[in-house]
Amino acid sequence: xxxxxxxxxxxxxxxxxxxxxxxxxxxxxxxxxxxxxxxxxxxxxxxxxxxxxxxxxxxxxxxxxxxxxxxxxxxxxxxxxxxxxxxxxxxxxxxxxxxxxxxxxxxxxx
Amino acid sequence: xxxxxxxxxxxxxxxxxxxxxxxxxxxxxxxxxxxxxxxxxxxxxxxxxxxxxxxxxxxxxxxxxxxxxxxxxxxxxxxxxxxxxxxxxxxxxxxxxxxxxxxxxxxxxxxxxx
Numbered sequence: 001x002x003x004x005x006x007x008x009x010x011x012x013x014x015x016x017x018x019x020x021x022x023x024x025x026x027x028x029x030x031x032x033x034x035x036x037x038x039x040x041x042x043x044x045x046x047x048x049x050x051x052x053x054x055x056x057x058x059x060x061x062x063x064x065x066x067x068x069x070x071x072x073x074x075x076x077x078x079x080x081x082x083x084x085x086x087x088x089x090x091x092x093x094x095x096x097x098x099x100x101x102x103x104x105x106x107x108x109x110x
Numbered sequence: 111x112x113x114x115x116x117x118x119x120x121x122x123x124x125x126x127x128x129x130x131x132x133x134x135x136x137x138x139x140x141x142x143x144x145x146x147x148x149x150x151x152x153x154x155x156x157x158x159x160x161x162x163x164x165x166x167x168x169x170x171x172x173x174x175x176x177x178x179x180x181x182x183x184x185x186x187x188x189x190x191x192x193x194x195x196x197x198x199x200x201x202x203x204x205x206x207x208x209x210x211x212x213x214x215x216x217x218x219x220x221x222x223x224x
Contacts, residue, residue, distance in 0.1 A: 041217070041218065042215045042218040043215055087154070097156045098156075098205075103153050
């Protein structure tokens with residue numbers, strides 16, 4: 001079966017750094033995605049990893065270890081607007097749908 | 111970037127009626143479209159995969175006779191919720207995949223069945 005785990009909730013303060021972990025067990029692997037979703041809205045794409053290592057995009061970075069079935073999303077210099085749900089998703093085979101984790105709700109306080 | 115639209119963005123209907131939701135890729139041709147459903151505080155659950163010109167492939171537990179999917183063209187897929195009931199109230203999101211294997215999400219449709 002397919003299983004993607006991530007923490008349910010996290011809290012942090014403005015200006016801080018937070019790391020959201022994701023572990024996965026899937027029948028195959030063709031890429032790992034991170035999405036941000038605000039309440040009542042569709043997910044917006046943040047990052048994509050298919051090879052091991054760190055991908056950096058401004059304040060957001062994503063890391064992947066395929067051998068460990070592990071990824072994390074790193075958010076730096078947190079802002080209040082970063083309060084949202086962060087979804088980890090895996091594509092098991094090329095061209096197939098993404099399989100989503102349950103999401104991590106991040107609350108950023110001042 | 112690629113844009114996917116959904117219509118309507120929200121709909122309220124009476125129990126027993128049918129509701130059609132459209133998903134359009136506005137600036138690219140989508141060989142495959144995916145339909146997801148998201149209940150409050152839960153993640154996106156794949157309902158079905160739709161390929162242009164062929165029958166949709168439904169995930170286990172999703173009733174194909176209740177959730178009718180039509181993908182008649184490379185830019186349009188429709189999801190019809192037939193005989194809707196309150197438990198079908200959810201956020202329905204489509205995504206579209208062009209040939210380059212990326213996946214772009216629509217803005218979602220909030221369905222409320224009274």
